[in-house]
Amino acid sequence: MTETSPAVPDSVRIHRIPERGRYDRAEIDAILDASVVCHLAGIDVDGRPLVIPMQHARVGDVVYLHGSAASRHLRRAGGGADVSLAVTILDGLVLAHRMFNHSVNYRSVVLRGTAAEVVDDAEKLAALEAFSERLLPGRWAEAAPPDAQELRATTVLRLPITEAAAKVREGWPGHVDEEDDLTRTWVGVVPVREVPGEPLPHPGIPADVPLSPAVAAWVAARR
């Protein structure tokens, strides 16, 4: 797993509010790893852009995407066409005195590049394990692994992290000390985060099956 920061390609450099741009691979990786869902954009058969939500998992310098072998968007993306992938985590609402200075706190990453389908079964299986471990550490060992037929029914793409940038807004609203009437309304930040609810056991499982240790640990870490 390399954590180097190569020269920033202009294709992903943050021009708008450049101080929010982050090009450190460790920071980019942390944002990619913190989000369950990504959005993958490509150019559709009709020549028009199309963006679709997907799941991803980063392993070292690669982002894996997976879905059904029947997914048209995934098949097109795996054919070597250009794609762009974005991940965004909302961290809070930012309230200022003036509407104009209202904002949100967030962490986002945009990747660009070309994806290729993973054809090697060992790499495919390792990617699926990475998906599982990113989503819910420990679950891979609890559940039945994919068999040969399930592996064939799954398409995995690899998108190398070559053109990547993060954009982060954090902290207080700006321009607060410039306000002439700061007392007129409350100004501050409302943090927001994704929180798990109570795990719901499938009604078909026996009542004495204990909660999965992987689920219990995942929920406890996010409470």
Added chain:
Amino acid sequence: MTETSPAVPDSVRIHRIPERGRYDRAEIDAILDASVVCHLAGIDVDGRPLVIPMQHARVGDVVYLHGSAASRHLRRAGGGADVSLAVTILDGLVLAHRMFNHSVNYRSVVLRGTAAEVVDDAEKLAALEAFSERLLPGRWAEAAPPDAQELRATTVLRLPITEAAAKVREGWPGHVDEEDDLTRTWVGVVPVREVPGEPLPHPGIPADVPLSPAVAAWVAARR
């Protein structure tokens, strides 16, 4: 505000797991309205796809996007080029007996079409009020409205909702009754939702400024 369901264009019809496709405008609108962040994809000046996170607000049959007048992505998108917009809300982790049947519950919407810049100041101001009201109902009345200079510094795009589809996964893992050893591991759903934390007042405001009623109501509704 029309809530009709026009014929579904093939460009957005859900082909993969078609039973998850939803084309009812009321359902599409509810998903658009429930998410703070969207992802807007377009074709960049270099001919390659690019997807960027943004904020949006739906008003009737239109999705408004806003950002700085200096945003290159927004300016390109407002020039009449094709765009695609997606919104995704994660609702839970879906745990099955086999890794292959693991999934996530989610609600997503994909729009396609062409966006145009809003040049009329009254429509622009109404769109900004809609942004504010979608994000935090009541805040618009609490904060200072945009002045002429701030209005000029803001670009607002309108994307009509013409090609739109939702895709929703909900409920239990599938294939549970086909398992031969259902007792081997816990199977079920872990709900996930975005929850506000304690509002953090800006250290520069006087200690006796009460919490904004809009913030208090927003937090209470999500606890």
